[in-house]
Amino acid sequence: MMRLFFSKIALMIVGILFLLGVILVIDRTLLKHSNIFVLDKNVHLLILGDSRTKYDLNDKILDNACNLSNDADSYFYSYLKLKAITKNNHQIHTLLLSFSQHNIEKSIETRWLLNNTHIGQRLKIYYVLLDINDFYFLLQQKPAQLISNLFPQILFPIKLLKGRNIYGGFSDMDHNVLQEEIDKYRKNANGQDEKFVESTIEKEYLEKIRDLCKANRIELIFINTPLHKTLNTKQEYLYVFYKKHFSDVPFLDFSKLGLPDSCFSDLVHLSPEGSNYFSHLLEEKGIINLANEATLNRASK
């Protein structure tokens, strides 16, 4: 009887795993045929990163650009998107990637990438983009989340109907909490800074992004978008990290651009007015020119 009990349970598990496999194959096939990652032939500039680039860089203003940044996207997800895009879009010659101190801090791993709620939401759409190495990485980090999020893949075709936007895209900030955030920041400003610890996972995926860009002859450019003056951010750790690991990548640091209050929705995101101004500024000066300038400046130092 016990043998029958175990064999029935085993059969059920095998059956469910088979079903999950079939669902995943169907999802991948649908994704492939949806051409969701096939960009217009005239798109040469790809923008990836987190909410900073999502709300600050308007790809309707920037010529031949496509912004696929998303809120709280860690480099792991940017890497997955870049892999999918490079397979189908040989016309891309520049990748503008969000790069600021919070992106490379150890704490971001638990707040974003390895946070249970966060990973649950992300895997609903990113599961189909995982290859065996990505799968193994998550299996090591979050096995239960990885397995339990296989089931919601049954709903992926419905999500796919929404189009490319499920993976990100520029949008205007629809709220303004700048004054509240300034007050809050000033109230808590006396607190001591936490010790900076660099994220090994984010660094690893940033390196993978760099390697992938090199392999596809895409110029990788880091961008740190404007921050509100209240923050008075020193970002010393960002520069230490940058010089130590990624000094070969051009870095456009606009964090101290000094935009007026009306250009901010909060301390770290631009308002529609701000993103409009900032995107026009980049367009006028030319991202490649700015990158070259940054490279020259770096070389002369």
Add this chain to the structure above:
Amino acid sequence: MLFNSVSFAIFLPIVFILYWFGAKGNLRLQNIILLISSYFFYACWDWRFLFLLVFSILLDFFTGIKIHEASSQRKKALWLSLSIGINLGFLGIFKYYNFFAESFANGLSLLGFKANLGTLNVILPVGISFYTFHGLSYVIDLYKNKIKPERDFINYSLFVSFFPLLVAGPIERATHLLPQVIKNRTFDYSNAVNGLRQILWGLFKKIVIADNCAEYANMIFNNSAHYSGSTLVLGALFFTFQIYADFSGYSDIAIGTAHLFGIDLLRNFAFPYFSRDIAEFWRRWHISLSSWFRDYLYIPLGGSKGGTWMKVRNTFIIFVVSGFWHGANWTFIVWGALNALYFLPLLLSNKNRNHLDIVAQGRYLPNLKEISSIALTFSLTVMAWIFFRARDIPHALQYIKGIFHSTIFSRPDLELSLPLVSTVAFLGIFIIVEWINREKQFALAFMETNSFKLSLYRKAVYVILIFSIFTFGGGEQAFIYFQF
């Protein structure tokens, strides 16, 4: 360790294998394995309170023997009082001290006096209300000579702390569970399979129904001042289904888990929202607690014998104490009193035992009279749940006032989103499935079959439930009754 957690999904198979294969049918070893597992399970919450649990077990174990061996009725009563006093003392300190201190101070301040009795900064040990009641039923039954004392500490300890029922019941009786603890247990295939089905159904109720309803119930109750009457009605309905699916889901998992070890626990829910009056509702809701209060409080007080005043008094006492058992808050007391008010007309007109059968038994649909009785009972229950869920009495009253407003006829303020639609759709399916299976022990209690077609249909149901749990689950949330 929550029943709906990964750690429990690992813990349960390990205990199962150790129990059936490690013990090799040796009852003593099986009980030791279950006891150690139960203590480990409890220690996962907070190992410090394990000492309190063990103390409570030791107390009742020894006073139980003393009660049995006492030479006179006076000595028996003395030992019983000692056990009840210490047990309720602990419950009082951990659960009720702050409530009494604050209420006393507030009462005095109304009379113009100032008093500060101080409050205790203690956390409530999980399951204390449940295991205290286990112990009390044991010593009271011994005092009444209903049972003989259990002289094996491991057996007695397992009776109180068996992990499926340790933190939120069902509240077991020594007459039901102890004989099973000391009896040889062999693996029963259909019992185990039924246990798995009940676990699956319990998980579905908790994760898909309760946790999704909780999101809307919490949102509406926490911001009730800003919502229209119609939205507040929806909030109350969401909570009504949340608490039922949450607690009965927990009970299903507990009972199903016990079946895997060859142990049968008391039924705790019997489709209460299909009740035709409040008396029937209370025979179907949290059965193990209702019957506990009936046997150890209501009947000793005289029950429904005696004059009208006695009936009214006893009814109020049992309902108010039952409400207070849930937590140290006036909201629970009012909830209990409200249910007493609902119940009294039935009791005084001798109609409280009118509906002992199952509604619309042998029929697909209820008749009009049954529908109206169910709807009325359900509405009264929903109204009472508002007090149960509210922060305090003013919040409950403000909530009810908000319902009876002209906005009750307006469109609810909830955005028509996919999660809302899926929650409502699952609720609809859940109610239909429960209705169809209301004559069974639980909705997924299938009979064994040799029919291939039927077996395939069942497997499809299991797969759908598993996919729903993982796909539409409302996120891991603690069970409501753990706080009691």
